[in-house]
Amino acid sequence: MSASPANPRQELPAGSAALLEVRALAKRFGAVEVLKDISLNIASGEFLTLLGESGSGKTTLLRLIAGFDEPSSGEIWMSGERLDLLPPYKRRVNTVFQNYALFPHLSARDNVAYGLRVKKVPANELSGRIGDALRMVKMQDFAGYRPSKLSGGQQQRIALARALVNRPQLLLLDEPLSALDANLRKQMQSELKSLQREIGVAFLFVTHDQEEAMALSDRIALLRDGALEQVAAPREIYAQPATAYTAEFIGQTNLLRGEIRGGIVTCGALRWPLDQADGPVIFSLRPEAIRICADGKPQTSEAKFRASVRQQFYGGSSELLEVDCGSAQTLRVRIPAHGPLTGEHDFVFSLCDAIRVRE
Amino acid sequence: MRRSPLLALYAAFVFAFIYLPIVVLVLYSFNRDGVGGFPPRHFTLRWYTELFADSAIWDSLLNSLMVAGASVALSLALGLLAALALDRTDFPGKTLFRRLVLLPLILPGIITGLSLLMFAVFAGVQLSLITVLLGHATALVSVATTELFAGLQKLDRVQEEASLDLGATPWQTFWRVTLPNLRLSLIAAGLLIFTLSTDEIAVTFFLIGRDNTLPLEIWARLRRGITPEINAISALILVVSVGLIVIWYHLRARSLGSGSQELL
């Protein structure tokens, strides 16, 4: 079984130019290879999310682009120039840090002003731009406060303003919402999304939360053990996962393992026709793609199987069933709210919903 | 890690400044021709043998050790109580108390020494090793308090609560839980106090009676003139002090964990 190719097929959003190009980037810490041969493009104005578990290398990649670490090999290009040769303070890239890293000895306003003062922006332009930045994150009333007097969400906004006021070409966000509680998180997600649309700066967003990635991104780059697993828009990555890992990481799925012989797929108790070469196969079948078969007769484009309901989890608008197909094969099925179910039932799914994936 | 050869060079220079005089001192303790001049020639152990025959020095060393030992006991006892008081009680004037306890650390020794001298006169007490001991203890209680207070802060209150919950009285809890947890802090503080007491001059200067401590014996010799014998005793003091301090440092690192790089 071959490993996934180093660089999966990527397509930039239609009609946009590549702002940032990462070419064959690798990073080793001692003997450990944290990033392996990463090639990735980011379009200007795009919201790209680096998604992955902890240890997948997503933060390392971000830090390489920001300039806080040097690549072991490979290159980073931005707008036609080598980026990785520049120190962080010369890059047109700004970062929103995970714990905000606001300067405790400066007020919110002075924090936002920092990058401008360093570049010696003239005073009249300075106050205008600071005011705009604060208004953009709705913190204009808190300009005089020290960070220690601000809540987590407020600090996050100031960190955002501090980065954006410098008009970077690319904004890096290192899990900026992970320290916030659930409600605040949802609210900030919404604000971030509209903010990004409004100002049109490219965002490179790092997170381990796949729901967050799907909600916010134009494209998702899924990282696994230092390599890119798949790069695609959220709808595509959900509907057409390339590998088993992707199918399981993003949303929920049933992984069906079996083989094709003579044009018939057999995965445990499930069988259906498929005109492909003989050999082992893995299919991803999302729980919501399976229905209870009402009349007992499947269509030609559908497959049917019988299973008994073992567990039922009520979820308000839907139910999640764990069903036993026999010989220790358990599937998860999501159906609209139904009322309690027991015993054996017929289940059916469309053949086109069984997506073939690699290992 | 960033690199700055200029800064590294400067740092090396500062280290040299700190260590060079000490190295020179030790070097010349082996020099036959005395304390000055350059370069040192003629290695000899003569000064060390003279030192070992010098009974006054050994008498004063014995005095120093006695005072130091007693200082450790007294300072640790009072320091432990003071640390417990600061950690667990509240009373009017607590802030003043805390400041006063810590004051001798930063006050020039002459003030502590003179004020205690006036006290001794007032109380009609003759100057002797006892007054020296009281002076050392007063100055060094602050060291004990600081170290033990830090150790107490590290102690998880929950352990004591668990002990009480299991039926032990506060007294038993103190002996079975609190004190064992402070063991490392106590030893570390004790080592430090011992070292500081044997080296103490400023306060001792004003409280000394007929019997000299080691530093004051050396001081008296210095008034008469420099001899390499003083280099020799200094070198020995150095070696012992360094040994004690290194042990202290590692004990402290173990008792407080990393990040314990405060002044005391």
Add this chain to the structure above:
Amino acid sequence: MYSRAYKSLVSIPPIAWVGAFLLLPYALMFVHSLWAVREGVIVHQWNWENYKTLFTNALYAEVLLRTMRIAASVTLCSILLGYPLAYYLAFHAGARKELLYQLVIVPLWVSYLVRGYAWKTILGSDGVLNGFLQYLHLTHEPVGFFLYSPFAVVLMLTHIYTPFVFLPIYAALEHIPRPLLEASEDLGAGSVQTFWRVILPLSMPGLLAGATFAFVLSLGDFLAPLLVGGPSGTMIANVVQSLFGAAFDWPLGAAISVGILVITISLLFLSELLEKRWAFK
């Protein structure tokens, strides 16, 4: 959780000790300063003469001024040596940081007398330094001002107090969260700007603590002048010491001591105030 008996037991002995051996002696010192000396004997004649003498006598003013200059020089030099050293250890030393830290700490606690004596042997006309310079043929005669001068006092005290100044600065530098430095670079500031705008302000409380320590202790030092200061390097504490010795005038000596105590405590308060203002928690 702690009974009244427990609390009394732990607090009464130390409070009694502090009262008897700190408060009472200081009070006695103050009382002494209000007395006088007649014909070689202390008389309990209450007066403010000693304080008047302090303020009007030109000799004392001169010594006090010299003492302040020396203390200021020591503090400044200690900072100039100690701060870069702390900076180097905190940001450039990498794996050797722990070892280097120990190397700085250890001399800190080693005998004052030993270190002062070392300088005495080095700086004299027959000393190692002069010998070295003559050996290299850089000079042909011993240089006089190395020893028995204010220069020697400043040198020796700087040697003593540089590690003391290093400690709180190093602690403060280590406390600066590293993401702040990355944020500063991210926003366009190079090393120098990051130092002025972020590192220095955040290290101020440590710097202040170390500087206060060095200044106050140098101010009241009497041993260094006796070892290496000579007549031109006398400091105010030596005046006090002689007033309690050969120049028998305890009341005047006590008055000057009270003065030193007042200056010390004022500086401590001032320093604490400033530290609170600059500690950004």
